[in-house]
Each structure stands twice: as C-alpha cells, then as structure tokens.
Amino acid sequence: MTAQRRPRRLLGGALIVALLLGVAAGCGDDGGDADDASDTTEASEEMSADVDPALEEAVATTYADLVFDSYDDAVSGAVDMQTAIDTFVAAPTDESLDAARQAWLDARDLYGPTEAFRFYDGPIDNPDDGPEGQINAWPMDEAYVDYVVDDPEAGIINDVEGYPEITADVLVSANEEGGETNISTGWHAIEFLLWGQDQSEDGPGDRPVTDYTDSPTAERRATYLQELTTLLISDLESVRDEWDPESGAYREDFLSDPHEAISKMMRGIGALSSGELAGERIAVAWETKDQEDEHSCFSDNTDADVRNNAAGIELVYLAGGAEDSLSALVASVSPELDQQIRDQLDETTAIIETYDAPFDQMILGDDEAPGRVALIDTVESLQAQGDLIALAATELGHEISLAI
Amino acid sequence: MGALLLVACNDAGDEEASTTTAPPADRTLSGGAATVHVDGAGAFEQPVPGLEGEDRRAFAVGNNFFNDNWVTAPASTEGRDGLGPTFNAQSCSSCHFRDGRAQPPEGPDDPERGLLLRLSVLDAAGDVVPHPVYGDQLQDRAIEGVPVEGAIRIEHTEVTGEYADGTPWSLLEPSYSIVDAAFGPIGDDVLISPRIAPFVFGVGLLEGIPADDITARADPDDANGDGISGRANMTIDPRTGDDALGRFGWKAQMATVEAQGASAFLGDIGITTPLSGPENCPPAQVDCMAAPSGGDPEIDELKLDRVTFYTRTLAVPARRAVGETDTDRGEVLFADLGCAGCHVPEATTGPADVPALDRQRITPYTDLLLHDMGEGLADGRPDGLATGSEWRTPPLWGIGLVETVSGHTRYMHDGRARDLEEAVLWHGGEAEAARRDYIDLSADDRQALLAFLGSL
Numbered sequence: 001m002t003a004q005r006r007p008r009r010l011l012g013g014a015l016i017v018a019l020l021l022g023v024a025a026g027c028g029d030d031g032g033d034a035d036d037a038s039d040t041t042e043a044s045e046e047m048s049a050d051v052d053p054a055l056e057e058a059v060a061t062t063y064a065d066l067v068f069d070s071y072d073d074a075v076s077g078a079v080d081m082q083t084a085i086d087t088f089v090a091a092p093t094d095e096s097l098d099a100a101r102q103a104w105l106d107a108r109d110l111y112g113p114t115e116a117f118r119f120y121d122g123p124i125d126n127p128d129d130g131p132e133g134q135i136n137a138w139p140m141d142e143a144y145v146d147y148v149v150d151d152p153e154a155g156i157i158n159d160v161e162g163y164p165e166i167t168a169d170v171l172v173s174a175n176e177e178g179g180e181t182n183i184s185t186g187w188h189a190i191e192f193l194l195w196g197q198d199q200s201e202d203g204p205g206d207r208p209v210t211d212y213t214d215s216p217t218a219e220r221r222a223t224y225l226q227e228l229t230t231l232l233i234s235d236l237e238s239v240r241d242e243w244d245p246e247s248g249a250y251r252e253d254f255l256s257d258p259h260e261a262i263s264k265m266m267r268g269i270g271a272l273s274s275g276e277l278a279g280e281r282i283a284v285a286w287e288t289k290d291q292e293d294e295h296s297c298f299s300d301n302t303d304a305d306v307r308n309n310a311a312g313i314e315l316v317y318l319a320g321g322a323e324d325s326l327s328a329l330v331a332s333v334s335p336e337l338d339q340q341i342r343d344q345l346d347e348t349t350a351i352i353e354t355y356d357a358p359f360d361q362m363i364l365g366d367d368e369a370p371g372r373v374a375l376i377d378t379v380e381s382l383q384a385q386g387d388l389i390a391l392a393a394t395e396l397g398h399e400i401s402l403a404i
Numbered sequence: 405m406g407a408l409l410l411v412a413c414n415d416a417g418d419e420e421a422s423t424t425t426a427p428p429a430d431r432t433l434s435g436g437a438a439t440v441h442v443d444g445a446g447a448f449e450q451p452v453p454g455l456e457g458e459d460r461r462a463f464a465v466g467n468n469f470f471n472d473n474w475v476t477a478p479a480s481t482e483g484r485d486g487l488g489p490t491f492n493a494q495s496c497s498s499c500h501f502r503d504g505r506a507q508p509p510e511g512p513d514d515p516e517r518g519l520l521l522r523l524s525v526l527d528a529a530g531d532v533v534p535h536p537v538y539g540d541q542l543q544d545r546a547i548e549g550v551p552v553e554g555a556i557r558i559e560h561t562e563v564t565g566e567y568a569d570g571t572p573w574s575l576l577e578p579s580y581s582i583v584d585a586a587f588g589p590i591g592d593d594v595l596i597s598p599r600i601a602p603f604v605f606g607v608g609l610l611e612g613i614p615a616d617d618i619t620a621r622a623d624p625d626d627a628n629g630d631g632i633s634g635r636a637n638m639t640i641d642p643r644t645g646d647d648a649l650g651r652f653g654w655k656a657q658m659a660t661v662e663a664q665g666a667s668a669f670l671g672d673i674g675i676t677t678p679l680s681g682p683e684n685c686p687p688a689q690v691d692c693m694a695a696p697s698g699g700d701p702e703i704d705e706l707k708l709d710r711v712t713f714y715t716r717t718l719a720v721p722a723r724r725a726v727g728e729t730d731t732d733r734g735e736v737l738f739a740d741l742g743c744a745g746c747h748v749p750e751a752t753t754g755p756a757d758v759p760a761l762d763r764q765r766i767t768p769y770t771d772l773l774l775h776d777m778g779e780g781l782a783d784g785r786p787d788g789l790a791t792g793s794e795w796r797t798p799p800l801w802g803i804g805l806v807e808t809v810s811g812h813t814r815y816m817h818d819g820r821a822r823d824l825e826e827a828v829l830w831h832g833g834e835a836e837a838a839r840r841d842y843i844d845l846s847a848d849d850r851q852a853l854l855a856f857l858g859s860l
Contacts, residue, residue: 121445127501127811139484143476143696144548150478151696159548183473183494197480205480279464280472287465288706290483297480383460401446404467 050333051396053258058324060261064243064251066319070114070312071240077107078236081190082229089222092212101194105301108187111136111236112308116316119271119404120264123242123250131235134172134185138295140192141183146221148197156184157220166223168231185228188296193225195298201291202361204300263398265326266389269313274386275404277309278379286375291360302359306378307352313385314345330392337392344385351377431727434801434860435609435720436753436764447721447805448503448605452760455717459758466714469707470496470503474673476547477698483707486698488674489550489691490543490684492520496668496711499601503718504810506601508578508819512555517545519818520672521556521580522597523590524785532786535594537587537688541671550691554585563780565829568844573829577780578820587688595785595792598818599654603802603809607652607661608716608761610768610799612753615649618772621748632745632834634773637789637796642666642679651772654817655787656796662712669703676701677708717758720766721802725859734856737849742838746775746797769800769860778832781816793833804858824857825850 084103088096118125118132125132142148146155156163156174163170171185196207212218242250254261281302285293294302319325331338354374355362362371386402393400433439438452451463472484473494479485493499499506499518506518521542523535534540538553546552560576567573580598582590619636626633637650641659648659658664666679674683678701685692703711725731738744747769756762774794782793790796795817803824807813813823821827831839842850 137473139472139475139479139481141473141475141487142479143485148478148480154476155548162548183475275464275467279461280468283461283464284468287461287710288483290481292480293483379461399442399444401442401444401450403446403449403451404471 051259051329052332055324055329055332056262057255057258059319059326059329060255060258060265062319062322062324063261063265063316063326064248064255065245066315066322067114067117068240068243068245068248068251070110070117070315071236071243074107074111074114075233075236075240077110078229078233081107082226082233085190085225085229089212089226092209092222094209097194097207097209097212101299104187104191104194105299105304108296108301109304109308111187112305113312113315115276115309116269116272116312118268119276120267122254122264122268123239131238135187135232135235137183137186138188140186140188142192142197145184145189145192145224149199157217157224160217160220166220166227168227168234171224171227171231185231187232188298190225190228190232191296191298191301193221193228198292198298198300198360202358204358205298259397262326262329262396263393263400265316266393266396266398267400269316270386270389270393270400270402271404272309273313273382273389274402277306277313278382278386280404281306281309282375282382283379285359285363286372286379289363291364294359294363297360300358300360303352303355303362306355306359310348310352310382314349317341317345317389329396333395334392337388337395341385341388341392344381344388348378348381348385351381431767432722432724434723434767435606436760436766437762438606438609438717438719438760438764438766439722440719441722443721443724443805443808445502445809448603448718448802448809450605450719450721452608452717452719452758454760455758459713459717462710462713463717465707466710466712469703469711470500470714473498474675474698474702477696477702479698482699483704484698486675486702488543488545488547488683489695490546490553490689491674492541492543492545492672493517494673496665496673499672500604502809503604505603505806505812505814506819507810507812507814508558508598508600509556512557518601519556520544520599521582522599522785522787524595524597525591525593526595532595534686535590537686538582538585538590538594539684539686541684542582543674543684546692547695550695551586551689552584553587553689554582554590557581557583565843567847567850569847571847573825575826575829576820576822578818595783597654597783597785597787600814600817600819602654602798603806604715605718606720606766606768606799606801607664608718608756608758609720609753609764609766610651610770610772611661611716612756612761612764613651613751613772614754617751618649618651621771622773630742630745631837632742632775634746634771634775635789635794637774637787639788650788650796653787654795654798655790656772656774657788657790661716662708665712665715666708669708675703677703678705679708716761719760721805723859724804725855728855728859730852730855731859732856733849734852734854734859737845737853738856741841741853743835744769745838746771746773746835747800748797767801770797773797775835776833778834778836780832781830783817800857800860802860804860824854828853 081103084100088100124130143151143154146157148154195205198205212222242248281295295305296302317326327338357371362375365372390400390402440450442450455463474487475485476487477485487494508519509516523538523540523542524532525535527533543553544555558578558580560578563575563577565573580596622634622636624633624635637656638647639650639657639659641648642663650656650659652658652664666677669675669677670680748771749767749769751766751768753764774790774796776793777795784792786792815821815827816830821830828842
C-alpha cells in the first residue's frame, strides 16, 4: 500500500477545499511523493482538489442506483430458484432436481457481480449486522448440516432429537451455538443440499434424488432446503432495501458524502480484485491444489464465480456504460490511468475467457499446465488491477487498502 | 482566507520546528521499513511494504487460512476440516478480528470469543500439569455430538482509589470460575489463567530481535537495584527441538511465531499441526476421542508455513501525532516514570528473508522479558519458567489504534482495563513505583502520558 493518511475532515467541505488549496500553494513543497510519510496528508489532498465535486456526486448516485438494481436482480434470481425448489420438493424427480440445480446456477450469476459491493462495511458486510456470512459463508460445514461420506448420521438434518423442528429461526440460532453465524446457511448450503458432496474426480456432486424420497429424513432435508432458501431471500431483500432509491437508509447515508462514497466504491473493487478474488479464491487453491478448495465445490461452478466477480468489478468501474462512471471520474484527473485500468480489466476478462475446464481441474498438474498458467495469469492481472485502482484512488484523494 | 492560510502554514512550521529538536522524523516508523501509514479499521491487517510475486501470494494464502472457518470433519474441503472436537473458535480471525485484539465477553450470552482460560493442577510431586479431565485449556465450544467442556463465568469486584490531586478512579477486578462443567466438578485446586487474544502484527520483527539483545537486559536478581528484574522464559522450539528463548504469548512461553501459531491452532481451534501432538481429548472425554479426524495433521506444512508467513509479514502501523506538544511531553514522562524500563522503546532486528523485516530499527516498547506484576494481576498459574505473578512485557506499538480497529479499549492480559488509564493503574509489582509516580502526576501530565500512548 502507498503511504497515504486518511484526509481529515474536520471543517465544512467548501472551507476544506479552500484551505487545502492554500496549504498546497502556500507551504507545499511536498511534490506528491507518496512514500514520504511526513507529507502525505497534504499530497493526497492537493490532488483531490482537482476532483469535481459535482461529478463525484453524479458518479456516487449512479453507483447507488446500480447497486440497488443488482441486488434486486439477485433477489429475483433467488425467488425464481425458490419456485424451482418448491416444485422439486413437491415432486422430487431427477428432472425437477436438475431444474432446481439450474435455477441455483442462474441465480448465482446474478449474485456474483454484487460482491463488488462488499469490503467497506456497507449493508452486506458491516461487522455488526451485515448478513454476508449468512448468505455466502464458505467453507460450508457439511457435516453440521447433513450426512457425509464416512458419517451417515451427521448433521442437524439427521439429529431428530436435538432439532425436533427445522425452521429458519432454528437454523440461525444453531449457527450461533457453534460459533460464527455462517456455517450452515446461504448459497453453498443450498448448493450442498442440491448436489451433495463432490466425490468425483472430474464432475460435480451427485446427490441422489432418493435423499428427498426414500431417506428417513427426506422430509426434514426438504424443509431445511426450503427454509434456507427463504432465509437467503429475506437476507438479500434486507440488503437491497438499504439501497432503495425511495427509502434506503444506507443509500441516504452513502450519498450524503459523495467524496467518501467514491472511496468506498474503490475500496470495494480494489479489495475484491486483489484481495478476495486473486488471493482468497484463486491463489489459495492454486497453491494448495486441494481439489475441493473452491467456492462452489459441490456444483463445480467456481469458474463462473470468478467470471461473475470480475464482471462485478467491471460493472462498478464502467457503471454499465453510463456517463457518470468511476472511469469518467478517474479520466477527469488522469486519462492515462483510466485507460490503463480499462486495459487491465480487458486483460482479466480475456484470460478468464480462455478457461476450458472446471476450476478443480485447472489447479492440478505442474506449473506449466495450461490451467495453472491461466489461473496464475488471472491472479497477476487481478493484482495489477487492484494496484491500479489503489493508485487511481490516490489520484482522487483517497487512501484505500486492498487488504481483506 | 488569509488568516486560514496563515494558520495552515504555522501548523506546518511548528511540526518542522519540533522535529529538528527531537529524534529524526522517522519516529513515526515504529516498524522501520515494515511500517504502513494506515490509521483506519484496516490498520492492523496490512502486508509489509514490498511483498511481490510468491511472497504476495504466500501472504494471501496465509490470510485465507487465518480468516476462514475450519469445519467439522469429514468434509469435501479436505484441507479445511478437522474443527475441534472441542474448540474455542472456528478461525484465527474469530478472536483476532482484522488481526486485532479481542475483548472479554460481557456476559454468558455474548458471542465474543476472544478470552480463554488455561488450566493446570499441581500433581503429587508439586509439578504443574494439565488438569487430568479438562486438559490445559477450557474449550467452551464443541462440534455436533461432542460435549462442551464448560463455560466461563466472570465476576467483578470494584477497586477504587484516587490520584494525588483527589480525582477518584475505579477499576473492575475480574475473578474467573468454570460453570456447566460437563465432566464433573473441576475442583478447587485448579489453577486458572485467563488470556485475551492480542493483536497480531509486528511479530515477525519481534522474532528477529537477536536473543542475546533480549537476554542482555535480563536482571533476574535485580543486581542493579532499580526494582525491575526481568527474566527470560526458556522453552523449546518445536521445529528444531532445541532450547530457545520464549518471546510470544502472555508469559513468553512460545519461542517462535510458528510455534505460537501451531499451539493456537491446536489449543484454540482443535486443528492438529505437524508440530503438535494429538487432539485435546483427555481420556475422560470419550466422544471427543471418538470424533472423526480431519487428517494427520489437519493443517499441513504448506498451510502452516503460509499462515506463519502471513503473521510475520503483517505490518506495524505508523505513529500519529508525533511532534505534538502533549504527545512529546508524554513520551518524556513515559521515560521519567520508568515505564521504559520494561517497555523498552527501541530494538534492532537481525537479518531476515523478507526485506522489510531485515535489520530494522524498530520501536516496539517491549523487552520481551518476564516481570512480576504484583498480586493484582497474578493468575497464580506458573507457565514454563514464568511464575504465577509474572507476565511478559507486551509491545505497545499500535495500542492507540485498538479502538479504531477492534471497536473497544480493553487492555491487559484478560482485557480487564477499560481504557489506557486503567491499564496504567493495573500495573503493580515491579511497576509499582512507576504506578505510584503516575498517581502523583497532575491531571495535565496524566493526560499527556495517555496522549503519548494513544499516538503509538
């Protein structure tokens, strides 16, 4: 990270700008050297003085609209999935199970891009009550939920005595009993109940439909699946509603300080790019070669997760092609840097498009294996992308951390 | 506008003036080249500057295994299963949230899990050994189907006093007991040592301080008569099997960052490592013994190496407010009161594989030695060579950012102090003279001392 101190905001906005201009012009000899700790406050604020506050506000507003629309799409996807799951539970067949799985995959495509809205303690993941852990917890604690190979009696589903009734409330409190609120709910718990453990070398999990027909705990499993889905939808709705253009409390707060809003936006995509996606989601599996050390390990959908996260970063930066984009804001202070970021986004996309095998196959082999080369190239492109976003943030007067 | 400009210029001028009379401007660089200028909620979770390529990846991988939950075995994610059977937390970050300090739980229902209890008894020969039924640590959580060992109960007694100027103060003295004990009464003869999860950054630098520099300060018999002894805890490096100076843990009972991490994996999360013995399942705990394992060991060499690398390369946050009048006056008082006798400001690290850790002048404010801290803080539970009233001097760098990062101001080994002022007042034993002098200070001077601590 560059050595930037957070600008102090003790005075009114307009006054600050005037004062900063004064400092820069009257006393500044700092030359913007980001590595010189003693000068960084002035250095960063000098640069931010060039940023048009009206453009900041427009960019932040466009973003807030986009966040709401994206979560609204994610909710719709989850509701469609719920329909398919209800149909499956009412009449479990191979066909209705396939349809439910497909609905999960489709819904994930809509959720994935929204991960670009994390990492700044917003509605999705603020440490007090953000539901991210309940929505997207990983790794999923399989044996806490249902039977696994070598332990046919495992899990809440098979523990009739300990959990006589399965409701969303029971699931939430059972989680808390074990520790964090994130071990047995969310997308990956649903995935586990649809696909089951992935025991195959080259394909996804293959949970038999009889788990929902002939098993002594078939009904409890179905209830668990439905309750998980209901909980997921209500969590997604709660996040979406915070961004509602009419009534969203967080949106109002977010837009009350457009300069700070820009900082959050950039922190979100920088941390997703360099920290979460490059680091947590790709580099870890690349290094460990643990075949199931991948986010959607039951369904083998991890390559799509990567694609969807990368798409989310691009969505935030380009604002889906809208005029008031982060790209336009960066270009307003440095057209060259904006071009560099766009090029890097393109490079990331191009690398991901070359993926031609499931993620858990790509990580295998020696370091010259095409899959491993593609993944390490992705890591490096995403890290470069994160560094460029941090640099752009500095140009816009922010200190952002890429750490997660 | 002219007046404003003048004010701004004068401020800058003051800073320059003060830095010419004091040590160089890099007084902000507490970790030398391993310092970052981040003072927000992410201040403790930054990599040291200059990590590239493989090192950057190793940091990311270590971060992941530090943050993510371990799950019940068996699981598809074979590299991440083996939680428990009994445990205190599911991940390192449950207690070291954002690599920061934990706080004690408010009550029995508080999900906060950063405080644990170490347990011992004296055997027939008078040696300190783990409790025969509950082991050497109370694990207050367990996987499905395995009984939880028990729960921590904390009761408080108020301790009051006043400063020389008549200002009253009040401290809460905690006492600990174990309730809901699953395997029968734990017994009155149990020795309990409460420990809070400390912040993590900077340990790579502390590990790099030459052992001779640390032991050179030891003065076990107080030969110099300054009231401060300072003893080294000696232990064994589990990697080499050799005797080694203890540096880490509240009683300096661990020799290396790796040993500390491996011990926490086993004791706190129930994850066996290449450096540790079997699961914490004393013979009486049959369900614990029978629970499935996540592999042998549950965290392998590669992952343990990455987590160790990650913790070693967490950067130290830079000081703030250096050069401000109060802060600098507080720094002088800190030395005058004798605080710096144990919280030794400076150290120099030896050669290291990571450039940012290599031969750095640092200001951790610790001598890494054991000191008798008096009856008020004593846990009565010896740990290696450390007696029941000795504690290792903890580093003070970054303490001023605990509130920003962790959202609380709880200090000392069990988080009993509710702010830095209480932390000072809790000192006793070898620090009793310094504490008395602090009580005699004027309110202004006390404030200056706290301002200095807050700038670290």
